[in-house]
Amino acid sequence: MQESAIDIDSLNDAQREAVLTCEGPLLVLAGAGSGKTRVLTHRIAHMVADLGVAPWQVLAITFTNKAAAEMRERLGALLPGGTRGMWVCTFHAMAVRILRDDAELLGYRPNFTIYDDDDSKRLVKAIMADLDIDTKQFPVNMVRSKISAAKNAMVDADEMAAQAADPATQKAARVYAELQRRLMVANAMDFDDLLVNTLLLFERHPEVLARYQRRFVQISVDEYQDTNHVQYLITKRLAELHRNLMVVGDDDQSIYSWRGADIQNILDFEKDYPDARVVKLQQNYRSTGHILAAANAVVANNSHRKPKRLFTDEGDGEPISAYQAADERDEGRWVAAEIERLHAAGTPYDDMAVFYRTNAQSRILEDMFLRAGVPYKIVGGTRFFDRAEIRDVMAYLKLVLNPADDVSARRVVNVPRRGIGATSQDKIAAYAATHGTPFFSAAQACVAEAGLLSPKVRNALAAWTSAVEEARHYEGELSRVVELIVERSGLVAALEAERTPEAEGRIENIREFLLIAQEFDESHDDVVSALESLAELREAGVAGAEAADDPGAVPAPQPVDDDGQGALFAAPDEGAAPAADGGFGAVASSQLPAFMEWLALRSDLDSLSGQTSAITMMTIHSAKGLEFPVVFVCGMEEGLFPNLTHDSDPARLEEERRLAYVAITRARKRLYLTYAATRRTWGATQANPRSRFVNEIPESHIKVTGVGSAGFSGTGWEKRGDRRGTFGSGTGSSVYGGSVFGNQTRSSGTARPAPVRKDPRKAAESFEPGDRVHHKTFGSGTVVAVKGDTLEVRFAKSGQTKKLMKGFAPIVKVQ
Ligand SMILES: Nc1ncnc2c1ncn2[C@@H]1O[C@H](COP(=O)(O)OP(=O)(O)OP(=O)(O)O)[C@@H](O)[C@H]1O
Numbered sequence: 005m006q007e008s009a010i011d012i013d014s015l016n017d018a019q020r021e022a023v024l025t026c027e028g029p030l031l032v033l034a035g036a037g038s039g040k041t042r043v044l045t046h047r048i049a050h051m052v053a054d055l056g057v058a059p060w061q062v063l064a065i066t067f068t069n070k071a072a073a074e075m076r077e078r079l080g081a082l083l084p085g086g087t088r089g090m091w092v093c094t095f096h097a098m099a100v101r102i103l104r105d106d107a108e109l110l111g112y113r114p115n116f117t118i119y120d121d122d123d124s125k126r127l128v129k130a131i132m133a134d135l136d137i138d139t140k141q142f143p144v145n146m147v148r149s150k151i152s153a154a155k156n157a158m159v160d161a162d163e164m165a166a167q168a169a170d171p172a173t174q175k176a177a178r179v180y181a182e183l184q185r186r187l188m189v190a191n192a193m194d195f196d197d198l199l200v201n202t203l204l205l206f207e208r209h210p211e212v213l214a215r216y217q218r219r220f221v222q223i224s225v226d227e228y229q230d231t232n233h234v235q236y237l238i239t240k241r242l243a244e245l246h247r248n249l250m251v252v253g254d255d256d257q258s259i260y261s262w263r264g265a266d267i268q269n270i271l272d273f274e275k276d277y278p279d280a281r282v283v284k285l286q287q288n289y290r291s292t293g294h295i296l297a298a299a300n301a302v303v304a305n306n307s308h309r310k311p312k313r314l315f316t317d318e319g320d321g322e323p324i325s326a327y328q329a330a331d332e333r334d335e336g337r338w339v340a341a342e343i344e345r346l347h348a349a350g351t352p353y354d355d356m357a358v359f360y361r362t363n364a365q366s367r368i369l370e371d372m373f374l375r376a377g378v379p380y381k382i383v384g385g386t387r388f389f390d391r392a393e394i395r396d397v398m399a400y401l402k403l404v405l406n407p408a409d410d411v412s413a414r415r416v417v418n419v420p421r422r423g424i425g426a427t428s429q430d431k432i433a434a435y436a437a438t439h440g441t442p443f444f445s446a447a448q449a450c451v452a453e454a455g456l457l458s459p460k461v462r463n464a465l466a467a468w469t470s471a472v473e474e475a476r477h478y479e480g481e482l483s484r485v486v487e488l489i490v491e492r493s494g495l496v497a498a499l500e501a502e503r504t505p506e507a508e509g510r511i512e513n514i515r516e517f518l519l520i521a522q523e524f525d526e527s528h529d530d531v532v533s534a535l536e537s538l539a540e541l542r543e544a545g546v547a548g549a550e551a552a553d554d555p556g557a558v559p560a561p562q563p564v565d566d567d568g569q570g571a572l573f574a575a576p577d578e579g580a581a582p583a584a585d586g587g588f589g590a591v592a593s594s595q596l597p598a599f600m601e602w603l604a605l606r607s608d609l610d611s612l613s614g615q616t617s618a619i620t621m622m623t624i625h626s627a628k629g630l631e632f633p634v635v636f637v638c639g640m641e642e643g644l645f646p647n648l649t650h651d652s653d654p655a656r657l658e659e660e661r662r663l664a665y666v667a668i669t670r671a672r673k674r675l676y677l678t679y680a681a682t683r684r685t686w687g688a689t690q691a692n693p694r695s696r697f698v699n700e701i702p703e704s705h706i707k708v709t710g711v712g713s714a715g716f717s718g719t720g721w722e723k724r725g726d727r728r729g730t731f732g733s734g735t736g737s738s739v740y741g742g743s744v745f746g747n748q749t750r751s752s753g754t755a756r757p758a759p760v761r762k763d764p765r766k767a768a769e770s771f772e773p774g775d776r777v778h779h780k781t782f783g784s785g786t787v788v789a790v791k792g793d794t795l796e797v798r799f800a801k802s803g804q805t806k807k808l809m810k811g812f813a814p815i816v817k818v819q
Pocket residue numbers: 014015016019034035036037038039040041042043254257288289290628629630631669
């Protein structure tokens with residue numbers, strides 16, 4: 005095999021056996037980081053490069069788009085001759101390709117539309133409203149998951165109705181029938197339909213199936229433990245002719261049972277293919293010893309699993325760091341500071357990832373990263389400030405600040421819908437063009453002059469312009485202005501009227517935005533320093549810092565000199581504003597301009613992160629199959645992770661634990677687990693003990709720091725008590741007893757386990773003259789003076805001394 009295109013010597017014996025087994029069914033069953041995906045790609049490369057298999061004869065399926073992209077890249081690197089024609093994709097992407105060619109056979113037109121999760125949810129909701137089904141009694145999500153389960157079990161609506169034993173299932177069956185009818189009329193398929201229709205196509209049209217069976221001589225499926233029934237059947241059908249099917253997976257990493265994934269598919273592989281070769285891999289090449297030991301220890305608490313153990317030759321590496329934060333903001337802040345510290349010490353941002361159990365956690369983290377200047381990207385989610393409802397509120401505020409901002413005016417004139425349609429908007433725009441005025445002034449004129457618009461539109465427009473005017477003239481706190489515009493624009497009222505879970509989510513986001521404004525009112529100093537950071541970035545000529553978010557909106561902040569920040573707070577008609585402000589004058593609330601600049605700073609930092617390397621933020625679910633040198637898992641608290649309620653099924657706890665195993669095993673060299681003593685979610689503050697998954701890690705592999713200690717380098721309180729075994733059954737209320745958190749809570753008699761700093765946002769690090777520091781933009785320097793929250797730092801490269809705000813300037817101490 006010396007001639008091989010791949011480096012066979014880089015594989016261990018078991019891996020080599022798998023790579024060289026190119027005929028017949030093959031199962032690779034092994035724990036995380038043991039090289040399953042690497043074996044899969046090397047095996048394909050070997051077949052193509054050495055055995056004459058054509059790339060187009062190869063089908064490689066994986067679970068997420070990100071994983072598919074990585075696999076394609078790896079294959080590209082291994083096969084200089086190219087991978088043209090090879091299908092490397094997810095099940096859904098494969099289904100789309102197949103159906104684009106032949107959906108007509110099932111009665112669709114080839115240009116069918118794909119409804120994503122949001123679209124299909126909206127459709128289900130509309131149907132339920134039309135059928136008069138009460139969504140309080142039968143929640144939309146419950147109905148959808150019943151329909152989805154039926155689809156994935158290949159049960160159609162009639163069959164579901166015939167089998168339905170309870171009212172909820174009967175209702176779901178009715179919705180299902182109508183859903184399919186409407187999807188068909190709309191020439192659309194939802195995600196489940198893509199899979200189901202592919203299978204139907206194969207069953208009803210054997211000639212189509214035969215074509216693909218002949219084509220795909222070699223089929224490989226990664227993350228096989230997470231295939232559901234339909235996916236299993238599709239794979240089975242496709243592989244029937246050549247029987248060259250390789251599946252790889254790890255039963256400990258099955259995390260999609262809530263979507264119908266069936267761990268049994270992997271466990272039954274040997275039953276389906278009695279001649280299957282089974283290869284087990286035991287060496288982990290990803291993680292250092294402490295991390296691997298922690299993962300092994302946690303997952304060992306699951307009873308429904310095939311026991312297996314992994315070893316590593318890597319050495320122990322660094323113990324896992326656990327950090328107990330005062331609250332969720334302290335957590336975010338600490339993570340940001342630690343990221344900056346690692347970055348200053350040479351770890352590229354790209355090498356770091358931050359995971360969370362639920363999407364809702366990302367907002368605070370984003371907030372803290374933006375403040376600290378940590379560039380980030382979010383996989384599989386929308387960044388807070390990119391969300392439509394937040395953009396709407398921001399457009400309103402821009403308009404309040406600057407009524408000449410036509411982009412914002414046009415964006416929100418009919419948001420929420422108030423009957424000012426395209427025709428009316430065109431008329432206003434035409435008026436504006438004729439009179440050379442901004443759109444908003446034209447709107448005011450159209451309100452004043454009868455006859456230009458219909459009375460109904462005129463009324464709606466009057467309400468809109470007066471809402472903006474009222475906010476403009478409100479003299480008082482900024483948060484009140486934001487509240488006012490949110491109320492008077494009708495944004496929240498319209499969402500409330502929708503009475504949908506998404507609308508609820510949007511309202512919640514708007515509330516979060518209000519909180520940000522309140523915080524701004526409370527912490528003006530921080531803002532000054534945040535603006536300073538931006539000014540510094542601009543001064544330093546950092547690419548992207550000049551990028552204007554929205555032309556004609558907020559005036560760009562001006563660089564400050566050493567003594568004053570005055571220019572930063574200029575109202576739009578003083579100095580920095582565009583010359584033509586439409587003659588509107590300054591807004592009454594003096595803080596709005598600064599607030600808008602602050603928000604602009606955020607988007608500026610966003611654009612910075614688009615260009616340079618960035619940390620990755622994502623849910624643990626989307627981290628499957630990936631690896632990063634440094635991983636932070638946030639929110640390690642009971643109730644959040646494991647994400648359980650008291651009446652949760654014990655099987656769910658096992659799935660949550662598998663998720664913890666997935667999270668831990670993504671880390672190559674450094675793993676951080678963080679948890680907050682108190683956490684504010686949905687307006688309520690909760691104090692949850694730290695996650696049992698942290699407690700399940702033996703003490704020898706983990707180092708705990710936290711509030712009460714001097715920042716992240718201190719030792720703080722230590723874990724004690726018999727952590728393992730205390731949890732007994734692993735479910736129910738006894739779980740809280742025995743955790744360190746629990747002990748301390750009881751002994752101190754307070755709700756919090758350790759002294760909580762008054763303002764956790766201010767306390768991450770203390771500086772003294774003489775300390776060596778590193779600034780994101782200016783590089784290394786020395787602290788020359790500390791005055792309150794202001795540091796004076798002399799930077800080595802420029803020789804300049806700069807004033808920086810502690811806690812906001814992107815600066816860390818270097819040891
Ligand atoms: N024989 C080997 N020699 C050197 N490095 C290896 C070897 N096998 C695997 N690796 C490396 O170990 C890491 C983990 O491999 P891989 O991602 O294929 O594991 P996996 O089993 O698919 O993990 P997961 O279960 O998380 O998907 C990768 O960085 C890979 O390049």
